[in-house]
Amino acid sequence: MASPPPALSLQIATAVHHRIHTVTVRMDSVGWVVSGTKHLVTPAGGHRYPSGQVFVLPRAAQWEVVNDPAPHGRYVARLLCFAPELVEQFHCRFGQFAALAPVQGCAGLPADATFEGSYMRAVSALEDGASSQALREHRALEVLLLLAEAGIVFAPPGELGWAERVRRLVGPSPQADWSVERIAGAFGTSASTLRRRLAQEGETVGQCLRDVRLETGLMLLQSSPLQVSEIAARCGYESHSRFSAAFRERFGFPPSQLRP
Structure with missing residues (x-):
């Protein structure tokens, strides 16, 4: 690998x-x-x-x-x-x-x-x-x-939290069919244990997936010439309109604004 x-x-x-x-x-x-x-x-x-x-x-x-x-x-x-x-x-x-x-x-x-x-x-x-x-x-x-x-350093990262582990797992393939069971299996744990660990951080699998997919969409809108429909598909949204609505709710403007 x-x-x-x-x-x-x-x-x-x-x-x-x-x-x-x-x-x-x-x-x-x-x-x-x-x-x-x-x-x-x-x-x-x-x-x-x-x-x-x-x-x-x-x-x-x-x-x-x-x-x-x-x-x-x-x-x-x-x-x-x-x-x-x-x-x-x-x-x-x-x-x-x-x-x-x-x-x-x-x-x-x-x-x-x-x-x-x-x-x-x-x-x-x-x-x-x-x-x-x-x-x-x-x-x-x-x-x-x-x-x-120049006097500028980042803090040592320490141990990654479970929400961050989930985001890093799904990040390379946000369009994949990520179920709770599939994600838990990748970590060698059960779905219920994964849910509990995320809840302790105030997160859910759904929130982590939504974060990754919409943040990937924002990155692609800003760094590629892809059409909004193609970006929606690459981010795991079957519907262009659902992607646009979720994107606008999250970031405050529609994705089409960056495609004049």
């Missing part, structure tokens, strides 16, 4: 101004605004990241997100999302940063030439199917090391 990637590389691009309600960050992430402006908003205030700025988002952070194409008519951001195993590996290898307080909420810094070089080396390795796992890890760790030297 192939090893899971140490990080994911995405590019978000849109010509449409949009505001996304309550985005939950699932993986420690570093974004680089190439064009346009990103706003992270809470009732207490917000943070603005124009082009040339880097934003750092720790897992479990929640924000309302505004992606604004102004002033050049297109919002473009590159995003690296780091697997918990890689963040754990970073803390094991670079103990000299243990005294740094982990980032809370968000952080930012300018994308200078050193950062751009490190970031793009990581993107190149992660997107090149011929790159070895060792090289991908090395390049991704280089970005984390550069951030740490």
Whole structure:
């Protein structure tokens, strides 16, 4: 079985101004605004990241997100999302940063030439199917090391909760027919035990599936030219209209808004 990637590389691009309600960050992430402006908003205030700025988002952070194409008519951001195993590996290898307080909420810094070089080396390795796992890890760790030297570190991940385990299991195949029994079997436990463990975290299998499917839909809308109907199918929705209704309820705007 192939090893899971140490990080994911995405590019978000849109010509449409949009505001996304309550985005939950699932993986420690570093974004680089190439064009346009990103706003992270809470009732207490917000943070603005124009082009040339880097934003750092720790897992479990929640924000309302505004992606604004102004002033050049297109919002473009590159995003690296780091697997918990890689963040754990970073803390094991670079103990000299243990005294740094982990980032809370968000952080930012300018994308200078050193950062751009490190970031793009990581993107190149992660997107090149011929790159070895060792090289991908090395390049991704280089970005984390550069951030740490700027005073920014992610918290050690610790043990994954059951809801996060379920999301990571179904994430690669959100369109599959995921029953409670099938998911429980993948963990070598019973359906009743899985339900109980999720309930202790205030979650259900249905909530985890819905999160994965709609968040996958949002990612595909922002990073691919696929039609909404194709995205709905890839996310496990047989009905375009049901996907659109669920998406609008979750994020505050219809998916068609990103397909002008």
